[in-house]
Amino acid sequence: MARIGIIGAGISGLTLAFLLQNKGHSVTVFERSVQPGGALRTTRTADGWSAEWGPNTIIESSGRIKSLISMLDLEDRRVYPDDLAKKRYIVRNGRMIAVPGSLAELIRTPLLSRSAKMRILREPFRGRGNSTDETLADFVRRRLGEEFLKWPIDALVGGIYAGNPELLSLRHAFPRLALLEEQHGSLIWGQLRGGIRQPAGSDEIPRNKAAIFSFDDGLQVLPEAITRKLGDAVVTNVWPTEISTPEISTTDIRNPANTSDGRSARWQLSFRENHKKGADLTTRSFDVLIYSGTAYGLNDIKLPDSLSKEIRAVTEIPHPPVTSLTLGFRRDDVAHPLDGFGVLVPGVEGFSVLGTLFTSSLFPDRAPDSGHVTLTTYLGGTRQPEIAGKDEDEQEQLVTGALDRLLGLRGKPRFRHRVHWPKAIPQFQTGHQQFLDRINRAESEHPGFYMSGNYRTGISVGDTINAAFDLADRIHHKHQD
Missing domain, CATH: 1.10.3110.10 (protoporphyrinogen ix oxidase, domain 3)
Incomplete structure (x- = not known):
């Protein structure tokens, strides 16, 4: 079995490590921060407030996700939204309108004009595109x-x-x-x-039939459970500085048959502990090396020239800034019944927010009791990147102003939790195929090197887990001897 090194302990790297370890491989995961899990992180206070740092839900979009939960003994810790959370709102003309869930509701909804509804009903008779x-x-x-x-x-x-x-x-x-x-x-x-x-x-489950869930103590439960299973295989607070291929030349790396032992190229990872630039470098050797960090994180690692030529461009994938601001209120201070998943705001409406999740309506124990609620609002993105960079007080004023207009907010927040992501969600813009082609070519020409992450296979937690299963199977098939 192979010695495998994984750079990055987000949900992609952790899931890969767990699956590969279960297949008998020797795995080590290197994580820059002191806490594994990446954006899957939950803050819970002693007085009962709760807030997610990144995603709030997982879509159970395949049998493999169910399998992972079972392997981690987390079935009893899953929590599902209340039926009321099926309702989604969109803002039009400054007010919240429920998204229609049936043809009858579509005909009656004020979300769209009569002409727009007729246009939708003619959709089956339009030809295919050619782009x-x-x-x-x-x-x-x-x-x-x-x-x-x-x-x-x-x-x-x-x-x-x-x-x-x-x-x-x-x-x-x-x-x-x-x-x-x-x-x-x-x-x-x-x-x-x-x-x-x-x-x-x-084993894919259609999105309109797939369940949405979290855990009793938030999404952080998932990376914590995987980290416990991996034990000492997860090394935190280390800063990878260089990936190298010391055993073979740049020319020979494309042909594993030219290596001294006939095996795939061996890889070395150099890193510093505690992120200290003056600290001594440590180097570890692996049969397989997987880069599972962020796309832009590649800028911090020195790569072999032939590998850098292919994958350095991946750092150009756009990642707009986003701020997540969770505020807690007394239930009596919010006029709206909060009977839904949340509300999304189109850019044409002129608000300073992207949308708000009714987080305490989604899952239990996100607020101290039934007399309080939590609301998570997102700001910035490609639409208004400058707003994501404003200070916390100014952002709170923008959010409470929007919530006052939409939800009838009266009181002041009793709880605040803010996370600013300078580079948040990878944007799959036109031309994205060039990045995927480069990754595929890099893996093909550099045996034993692999890349995983949401910039490659989909941004949702479910997409990332499904991709980890696929990649773990591929690696095991090629490196099980």
Whole structure:
């Protein structure tokens, strides 16, 4: 079995390490921070408030996610949203409107004009597109119209990517929409016919049927459980400085047959402990090395020239800044019933926020008791990056002003939790395929080197876990001897 080094202990690196260790490999994970888990981190206070640093939910989009939870003995710690949380709101003309969940609701909703509704009903009769890398905005204009783009879609993109539909690639950012058109010729016909046709053996669960969940103590429960299983295999507070291939020349690295023992190229990782530049370097050797850090984190690591030539460009993937601000209030200080998942705000509405999750309505124990509520609001993104960089007091004023207009907020916050991500969510913009091609080529030409992360296989926690299963199987197949 292989000696495997993994750079990065986010959910991608931790899941890979856990799966590969279970397959019998010797695994070591190197993490810069003192706490594994990346953005999956939860703050809980002694007086009962709770806030997530990053994602708030996981979509159970495959049987593999269920399998991971079972392997970690976490089944009894999962919590699912209340049925009321199925309701989603979008702002139009300054007020919150529930997203229609059926054809009858679509006909009656004030979210769209009569002409926009008629445009949607004609969608099945529109032809397929011919662009190989169409923007999401162009796709929606073509199939559903400008009004549907400006309100529901722009709001959705702000909530998922904190991005801009005019820039995002349809086939990379929303591949399921592209597949519905490709397989059925229509989004509506595709949904009526059961959605995307999956290949034989697929365990994918359709998104409209997949459950959403968290854990009793927040999403941090997941990386904590994996870290406990891995034990000493997770090394924190270390700063990787260089990846090298000391055993073979740059020319020979493309041909594992030219190595001295006929095996795939061996890799070395040099790192400093405690992030101290003056600290001594430590070097470890591995048969397999996996980079599972952020795309932009590659800028901090020296790479072999042949590898750098391929993957250094990955650092150019845009990551707009986002701030997450969770505020706690007395329940009586919020007029709205908070009967839903949350509210998303289209850019055309002119608010200074991307949207707000009704976090205490989603899951239990996110506020001290039924007399209090928590609301998590997101600011910045591609739409308004300058707002993400404002100071906390100014951001709180912007958020409470928006919540006053939308929810009838009266009182002042009893709890505050703020996280600023200078580089938050990778944007799968048009041209993203060039980055994937470079990664694939780097792995092909550098045996034993692999890359994993949300910039490659999807930004959701579920996408990341599914991709980790796929990559673990691929690595095990190639390096089990």
